[in-house]
Amino acid sequence: MIENHEESRSRRxxxxxxxxxxxxxxxxxxxxDPSSIGIAFVLPVVLLLLFGYGVSLDAQGIRLAVVIDRPSxxxxxxxxxxxxxxxxxxxxxxxxxxxxxxxxxRRADAILRLQDDFAARSQFGPSPAPIQLVxxxxxxxxxxxxxxxxxxxWRGWLARRAANGGEPLDKAVTMESxxxxxxxxxxxxxxxPGLIAVIMTLIGAMLTSMVVAREWERGTMEALLSTPVxxxxxxxxxxxxxxxLGMGGLSLSLAMAVWLFDVPLRGSLLVMFLASALFLITxxxxxxxxxxIAHSQFMAGHIAIITTFLxxxxxxxxxxxxxxxxxxxxxxxxxxAARYYVAILQSVFLAGDVWVVIWPNAAALxxxxxxxxxxxxxxxxxxxx
Amino acid sequence: MIVPPPSxxxxxxxxxxxxxxxxxxxxxxxxxxxxxxxxxxTLSVPxxxxxxxxxxxxxxxxxxxxxxxxxxxxxxxxxxxxxMDPRTGARADHAYIGxxxxxxxxxxxxxxxxxxxxxxxxxxxxHRQRTARYEQLMQMTGLSPFLSRxxxxxxxxxQQKLGLACTLVRTPKLLxxxxxxxxxxxxxxxxxxxxxxxxxxxxxxxxxxxxxxxDEAERCHQVIVAHDGxxxxxxxxxxxxxxxxxxxxxxxxxxxxxxxxxxxLSSIKGVVDVSTLADSLHVLTARDVSDLAKxxxxxxxEAIVELTPARLEDAVxxxxxxxxxxxxxxxxxxxxxxxxxxxxALTPMITVKGATRAFGSFLAVNKISFExxxxxxxxxxxxxxxxxxxxxxxxxxxLPPTSGQLHVxxxxxxxxxxxxxxxxxxxxxxxxxYGELTxxxxxxxxxxxxGLGRRQRAQRIGWALDEFDLVSVRNxxxxxxxxxxxxxxxxxxxxxxxPDVLFLDxxxxxxxxLTRRRxxxxxxALAELGMTVLVTTHHVEEAEYxxxxxxxxxxxxxxxxxxxxxxxxxxTPGHPSPTMNEAFLSIVQASQDSGGDP
Numbered sequence: 001m002i003e004n005h006e007e008s009r010s011r012r013x014x015x016x017x018x019x020x021x022x023x024x025x026x027x028x029x030x031x032x033d034p035s036s037i038g039i040a041f042v043l044p045v046v047l048l049l050l051f052g053y054g055v056s057l058d059a060q061g062i063r064l065a066v067v068i069d070r071p072s073x074x075x076x077x078x079x080x081x082x083x084x085x086x087x088x089x090x091x092x093x094x095x096x097x098x099x100x101x102x103x104x105x106r107r108a109d110a111i112l113r114l115q116d117d118f119a120a121r122s123q124f125g126p127s128p129a130p131i132q133l134v135x136x137x138x139x140x141x142x143x144x145x146x147x148x149x150x151x152x153x154w155r156g157w158l159a160r161r162a163a164n165g166g167e168p169l170d171k172a173v174t175m176e177s178x179x180x181x182x183x184x185x186x187x188x189x190x191x192x193p194g195l196i197a198v199i200m201t202l203i204g205a206m207l208t209s210m211v212v213a214r215e216w217e218r219g220t221m222e223a224l225l226s227t228p229v230x231x232x233x234x235x236x237x238x239x240x241x242x243x244x245l246g247m248g249g250l251s252l253s254l255a256m257a258v259w260l261f262d263v264p265l266r267g268s269l270l271v272m273f274l275a276s277a278l279f280l281i282t283x284x285x286x287x288x289x290x291x292x293i294a295h296s297q298f299m300a301g302h303i304a305i306i307t308t309f310l311x312x313x314x315x316x317x318x319x320x321x322x323x324x325x326x327x328x329x330x331x332x333x334x335x336x337a338a339r340y341y342v343a344i345l346q347s348v349f350l351a352g353d354v355w356v357v358i359w360p361n362a363a364a365l366x367x368x369x370x371x372x373x374x375x376x377x378x379x380x381x382x383x384x385x
Numbered sequence: 386m387i388v389p390p391p392s393x394x395x396x397x398x399x400x401x402x403x404x405x406x407x408x409x410x411x412x413x414x415x416x417x418x419x420x421x422x423x424x425x426x427t428l429s430v431p432x433x434x435x436x437x438x439x440x441x442x443x444x445x446x447x448x449x450x451x452x453x454x455x456x457x458x459x460x461x462x463x464x465x466x467x468x469m470d471p472r473t474g475a476r477a478d479h480a481y482i483g484x485x486x487x488x489x490x491x492x493x494x495x496x497x498x499x500x501x502x503x504x505x506x507x508x509x510x511x512h513r514q515r516t517a518r519y520e521q522l523m524q525m526t527g528l529s530p531f532l533s534r535x536x537x538x539x540x541x542x543x544q545q546k547l548g549l550a551c552t553l554v555r556t557p558k559l560l561x562x563x564x565x566x567x568x569x570x571x572x573x574x575x576x577x578x579x580x581x582x583x584x585x586x587x588x589x590x591x592x593x594x595x596x597x598x599x600d601e602a603e604r605c606h607q608v609i610v611a612h613d614g615x616x617x618x619x620x621x622x623x624x625x626x627x628x629x630x631x632x633x634x635x636x637x638x639x640x641x642x643x644x645x646x647x648x649x650l651s652s653i654k655g656v657v658d659v660s661t662l663a664d665s666l667h668v669l670t671a672r673d674v675s676d677l678a679k680x681x682x683x684x685x686x687e688a689i690v691e692l693t694p695a696r697l698e699d700a701v702x703x704x705x706x707x708x709x710x711x712x713x714x715x716x717x718x719x720x721x722x723x724x725x726x727x728x729x730a731l732t733p734m735i736t737v738k739g740a741t742r743a744f745g746s747f748l749a750v751n752k753i754s755f756e757x758x759x760x761x762x763x764x765x766x767x768x769x770x771x772x773x774x775x776x777x778x779x780x781x782x783x784l785p786p787t788s789g790q791l792h793v794x795x796x797x798x799x800x801x802x803x804x805x806x807x808x809x810x811x812x813x814x815x816x817x818x819y820g821e822l823t824x825x826x827x828x829x830x831x832x833x834x835x836g837l838g839r840r841q842r843a844q845r846i847g848w849a850l851d852e853f854d855l856v857s858v859r860n861x862x863x864x865x866x867x868x869x870x871x872x873x874x875x876x877x878x879x880x881x882x883x884p885d886v887l888f889l890d891x892x893x894x895x896x897x898x899l900t901r902r903r904x905x906x907x908x909x910a911l912a913e914l915g916m917t918v919l920v921t922t923h924h925v926e927e928a929e930y931x932x933x934x935x936x937x938x939x940x941x942x943x944x945x946x947x948x949x950x951x952x953x954x955x956x957t958p959g960h961p962s963p964t965m966n967e968a969f970l971s972i973v974q975a976s977q978d979s980g981g982d983p
Contacts, residue, residue, distance in 0.1 A: 014509040021506020025495060032494035032535075220490025223551070226454045226482070227507040 018229050022237035026211075030241060039206050040242075040249040044199045048256050051195050052188065055319070059145040065091045065099040065108035072119035081157050082112070087149050103136055110135045110146050189264070192257045193345035194318025196250070197338045200276070201312040203249055204283020205290060205304040207242040212291035213300035231380055235373075239284055246280045247273075257349070267348030271358060275348070278365045279341040283308070285372030286337070292379040312338035340364045401432035402467075403559045403591035404453055409462035411448055422448040424614040425462070430559075430593045430607070432467075435585060437602035438595040440611035441705060441897035442869050446595040447487060449611070450563045453593065454484035466559055483557030483590075487564050489548030493537030497528055500536050500551055508555040515554075522550040525580050541769040542573025549580060560584070562594040566601065568894045570768035571925050571969055578604075599698040599898055600926070600966070608697065610704055617704050625700045632703070633695045634674050635665040636681065636688040644909055649684055653677065658702045660902060661929040663962065664949055665691075669699045698898060705899045732759045733792075734886055734917040735780065740789035742775050749775040751940035752789065757919060757933075759885075762912045764934030765921045768973060771937040773921045774814070777890055780919070781811050794885050807835075810879035814891040817875065820864025824855050824874055827863050828881065835882035849877035853907075869900040876907075887911065889920040893927065905930045925969045936972055943976040 030036050064082055068075050082088045091108055093099040102108040113132040121130075133150055137143040215221040224234065254272065257263045265272075286308055294300040314320065315329070316338035322330055333339050340361040347357040406428045412421040422445045430436045438446050451457045452464055455471035464471055467480040491500055501522070505515050523529040526546040531539065536547060545565060552560070562581070566574045578601065584590050594605070602608050603622050610617045610625070618625055638646055647666055650659045655677050658669040670677045678690045735757040742750040750772040757763040765773050778784035779791055782802030791798040796805040818827050828849055832842040850856045853873040858866060863874055872892060879887065889908075893901045901924070909930065912918050920931070928934050928948055935945040944951060948965065955968035963971075 017509060018507050021503050024506075025492065025499070025503045028499060029492065029494050215490070218490050218493070219486060219488035220492060222456065222486040222488075223484075223490040223548075224507070225456055226484035226486070227504065228509060229507050 014228075015230070015233060019233050019237055022229070022233060023240055026237060026241040029211075030245065036207060036211065036242070036245060039203055039210070040245040041252060043203060043206075044196075044249045044253045045256065047199050047202075048192070048195060048253055048261075052192055052256075052261050055191055055195075059142050059149070060087055062088050062110065062142075062146050062149070063091055063108045064088045064150075065093045065102050065111045067093045067096050067099045067111065067113040068118075069114060069116035070119070074119045075114045077161075078114065078118075078154075078157050079112075081153050085149075085153060088153075100134075103134065106136070108136075109142070110150070112150065188261055189350060190346055191318070192261050192263045193349045194316065194342050196253045196257060197279070197316060197341040197345055198309065198312045198318060199253060200246070200250055200280060200341070201283050201286075201338045202304065202309040204242075204246055204280050205287040205308040206301060207246060208238055208284045208287030209290040209294065209300040209304050210287075210297050211242065212238060212288060213294055213297045216291075216295035217297055232377065235288060235376060235380070238288065239281070242284055243277075243280060246284065247277065250276050250280065263349055265349055266352040268353055271353050272345075272348050275341065275344045275358065275362055275365070278362060278369065279337065279344075282337045282365055282369040282372060285369055285376060288376040289372055289379065292376060311336050315339065316342045318342050334364075337365060337368050340368075402429050402465075403432040404428075404430040404593060405463075405465045406449070406452075407463045407465075409452065409464060410460045411445075411452060411457065412460060421614055423452075423459075426611070426614065426616055428609050428616050428619060430591060430609075432591045433585065433589050434606035435581065435592045435594060436607040436609060437605040438593060438609045438611060439597070439599065439602050439701065439897075440617075441899060443613070444611040444897075445614045446611055447563055450484070450486075450561050450593070450595060453559075453561055454482055456484075480559070481555065481557050482559050482561060483552040483555070484561040485548055485552045485563065485565060487567065489545070489551070491536040491544055491548055491551070494535060496533050496535050497523075497539070497547055498532040500547060501554060504551040505554045510555045518554060522553060525583065526550050527576065540573075542569050542576070545569050545573060546576060546580070549577060553584065556584070556588050557590060560590050560592045562592065564595050564597065566596060566598060568891070568923065570771075570923060571966060572768050572973055574598075574601075575970065597894075597897055598924070599696075599701060603697045610701060612705060618700075622697045626695050626697050629669065629695045629699045629703050631695075632670045632672065632674055633668065633693055633699055634670075634678050634681075635662065635667045635691050635693045636685070637665050637691070638688075639664075642687075644913060646685055646688065647909070650681065653680055653684070657706055658699070658902065660698075663929065663952065663964070665693075667693065667696075667699075669695075669702060702899055702902070705897075733757065734759045734761075734794055735763075735919060736790070736792040737776075737780070738790040740776070740779060740786045740791055742772075742779060742784065743787045748940050750779070750786075753935075753937070753940075753942045754789075755935055755942065755945060757917055759917050760912050760915045761932045762908060762918045762920065762930060764928050764931035765919065765937065766925065766928055766934055766969065767921075767937035770939075772940040773937055774890060776937070777811075777888055777919075777921065781809060781888060782806050807882070808885045809888060810882070810884035810886070811888045812872075812875045812879045812890065812892055814894070818863050818871065818878065820862070822863060823860050824863050824866075825850075825859050827874060827878060831878040832881045837882065845881050845883075849881065853877045869896055872896065872900075872904070884916075886917045886919065889918065891921055891923060894923055901927070925966045926964070928965050928969075936969065938973055938976040941976075943972050 066079055066082070068079065079090060083090050091102065093102070093111075096111075096113060099108065099111040099113070103111055111132070111134040113134070115130070115132070118131070131154065133147070135143045135146050212221075215224065254265075258265050287304060290303045290307065291300055294303050312318075315322075315325075315333045315336045317333065318338070322333050322339070325333070343361045344358055347354045351357075406426050409423050409426045410421070411423040412419050426445065426449065428449075438449065440446055448457065452459055453466065453471055458472065466482060469480045471480075471482065492503065495503065498519075501519055502515075505519075510518065520529075523532065526543075526549070528543065528547060528550065531543070536544060539547065549562075549565065560581075565577055565581075569577065581592060581594070585592060594601075596602060606621060607619070608622055608625055609619045618628075636646065636650075643661065643666065647659050647661070650656055650666060650668055655671045656668055657671050660667045660669075668677075668681070674692065678692070681688060681690055733756045735755075737756070738754050739752045740750060740754070741748065741752050753772075753776065755763075765776065767773050775784065779786050780793060780798070782793075782798045782805050785799065785802075793805045794808040796808065798805050819830065822830065825846070828846045829842065832845055837845060850859060853876065855870070855874060855877065858870060863871065866874070876889075876892070893904060896904070905927065908918055908920070912932075922928070928951070931948060933945065933947050934951065936943045936951070944954060951972070952963055952965055952968045955963040955971045957963075960967075
């Protein structure tokens with residue numbers, strides 16, 4: 001009995017010693033070979049800068065060709081509303097024909113026409129004066145936004161005019177909308193948290209898959225496997241250092257989100273880090289799984305991009321709303337770890353610690369990490385076969 | 386000098402078996418095809434002794450090693466290491482295995498000391514034992530001065546020694562070494578063996594080592610000859626050699642007569658093999674030697690026939706040679722590549738004058754000069770890092786010299802490297818073919834790359850398939866072929882455009898003795914037809930096949946001459962007939978002792 005106890009104690013000790021040696025080696029390699037530092041720190045910065053500034057769903061600087069058939073005070077005051085808005089760039093036109101030419105040539109995004117009875121009808125008419133809006137509808141998303149913005153400006157102008165004239169607006173019911181969580185409706189505020197999720201997917205999967213593939217490629221794996229080292233020690237020895245590295249990259253991304261992109265952080269940092277840790281383990285697990293198939297760094301990198309980055313980009317709900325996807329595709333999104341992480345990140349950033357969102361998503365992530373690591377454990381049985 | 390292994394009589398308990406295989410089968414599945422690597426292997430490795438595992442490529446040597454190391458699981462049969470299953474026993478102290486794979490994975494970003502420390506950790510060596518062990522290992526390997534150097538910056542020989550040291554941090558009961566000396570220069574090779582022998586003597590380790598060098602196997606206690614997934618023979622070198630006793634003789638030759646006589650002898654029925662040994666031709670026969678010696682005397686009246694003792698190499702060649710007629714004359718004698726002037730002229734085909742190549746402040750090649758004549762087989766020997774490959778690259782026009790002149794076939798490589806390359810065939814050390822293409826597709830590609838027309842292309846491809854025995858694998862994917870086939874295909878590709886000069890960089894490293902002989906027979910046949918051959922090799926004994934050779938040491942020419950002249954450098958009153966290997970080692974030693982500057 002005592003002997004058994006002693007034996008298991010010494011076995012644990014030997015195991016701890018192997019693990020420590022392995023992790024030390026891994027850190028030395030990280031500092032000597034800059035490629036993993038590149039993946040953990042340079043890659044997120046580059047991707048965040050690229051996508052953070054490049055991808056925006058807000059229509060800005062819409063080129064509005066304005067045709068005024070008969071200049072008047074009212075027409076002038078209406079158009080000046082557009083000139084003041086930073087969403088629009090007003091291009092004064094001589095006539096409708098010129099405006100249409102500009103639209104066709106893609107030098108204008110929309111035409112706003114005030115007909116010659118604009119002033120008269122807007123002043124005395126029983127109903128508001130009609131205005132004509134022609135929008136280039138090639139990009140449907142932008143077209144809808146232009147439409148909405150012009151309507152907004154128009155309503156504002158009417159309201160202000162009514163208030164100035166002391167007349168009540170001729171409407172029984174008015175709608176006053178409030179946008180919660182992202183009151184400026186800045187797309188960057190929800191894109192950046194989503195981007196962090198996508199980037200962390202790539203980094204997590206690349207870090208582990210590439211370093212394990214490197215061991216195969218350089219023949220170190222065969223030497224390693226012939227020592228008394230256990231498979232779980234190899235796995236832990238890979239997970240721990242790259243977890244630390246990944247969390248470093250994540251902190252950098254969070255800092256960029258808050259200070260560079262001005263995304264408000266309304267929830268607690270602790271929840272953010274715990275959820276991120278959970279997600280990172282899942283991503284690292286995916287990387288390990290990839291490395292059990294791909295024994296060359298080149299192949300591992302490719303598989304990591306195709307199986308983790310692209311699905312996360314498209315199916316995580318970070319750009320494309322999951323609810324508007326076909327039902328079959330929606331089912332697939334449940335397999336994408338980034339989906340759960342995007343939900344947590346967006347809510348912690350913009351809404352705060354909303355537990356009804358955080359708990360189920362965190363539970364899903366925990367489940368996925370267990371599944372991935374279990375699969376890795378199974379596929380990497382000690383041996384070369 | 387090579388330290389002899391401790392004799393068996395000194396070691397008690399020699400009957401103990403360290404490793405035993407009983408009817409082991411193992412096959413690998415790649416896609417839909419199945420390759421059987423072992424088909425009923427039975428062997429035993431005695432404890433406290435060195436056992437050599439030899440055999441041609443594809444014999445299953447690496448599979449045996451991996452099975453013994455517990456990295457693979459046998460399909461059928463039993464494997465025991467000191468009576469334990471290797472897959473569970475590897476952790477037990479009394480059956481602890483040390484395994485050094487063919488490509489030992491050193492962590493190149495880690496220093497020598499860090500690599501040692503890592504393997505100390507992984508092998509669970511207690512800290513208090515380490516300092517003394519590390520010191521001992523570093524002293525044995527001569528790596529003490531390089532403790533803080535990164536493993537990736539060590540020379541090939543040093544890396545191999547470090548790999549061995551890492552395997553030995555914890556003293557194993559059974560040490561498995563998979564071709565530890567493949568591609569290692571003779572000096573490092575000798576060092577590796579010194580280490581291996583000393584750990585058997587001092588620590589009672591049992592060793593199984595696979596090797597392509599028969600001279601290494603000759604110095605082991607036991608030899609296992611594997612072929613095609615089975616064990617052909619097992620026994621002490623003496624026992625194995627006895628199987629061909631009385632079947633060997635030799636005749637003294639000169640440079641002029643050697644090749645002609647070799648051809649003549651090979652054509653005699655009953656002659657299995659003719660090899661070059663120092664100044665003689667060594668002949669192995671299928672049966673008792675006496676009547677064949679008589680026949681030799683009739684055909685070559687001026688030859689003096691001497692009965693010589695058989696060597697282990699003869700036994701191995703006899704085992705591996707399939708029964709049947711000894712020699713087929715190669716078709717190249719009918720259809721000559723290169724120019725059809727059969728006679729060796731004095732025209733220099735390669736001239737190197739004061740060639741120097743610097744990489745930064747490091748002089749890889751330092752003012753070397755030599756000349757190679759048409760139809761000569763010219764050897765370039767040297768340790769790893771001596772500058773052979775750099776010299777080759779300069780001669781191929783792949784690397785411009787820093788100073789000096791190089792001419793190939795009368796063309797200055799500085800002014801017209803492309804024109805010179807058209808006259809050169811180059812076979813590099815590493816597999817440089819398209820692994821995804823079939824044999825035929827590779828040949829076709831190289832033929833068109835050299836700009837051959839359709840008619841000529843078809844004719845050359847046909848010649849290459851015949852000449853290099855590639856017809857049977859014509860449509861096989863070349864990456865999946867055994868090493869020997871790959872080398873042959875590489876040579877065929879290099880000869881597609883009938884070059885005047887053929888460069889061969891380490892063409893025989895890792896190749897079994899039988900394949901090596903066939904290879905050299907081909908080379909000599911090509912040279913007879915007027916092709917000029919420049920070859921580098923690690924197998925010093927192969928220098929005997931060369932007409933002339935140079936030995937390079939740290940970028941300079943240490944010596945040059947015919948094989949006989951080179952050997953005579955090491956001749957002392959006490960040692961009247963040194964082997965080429967001994968001569969090589971003493972020349973390298975002398976050159977290193979004389980210091981860096983001339």
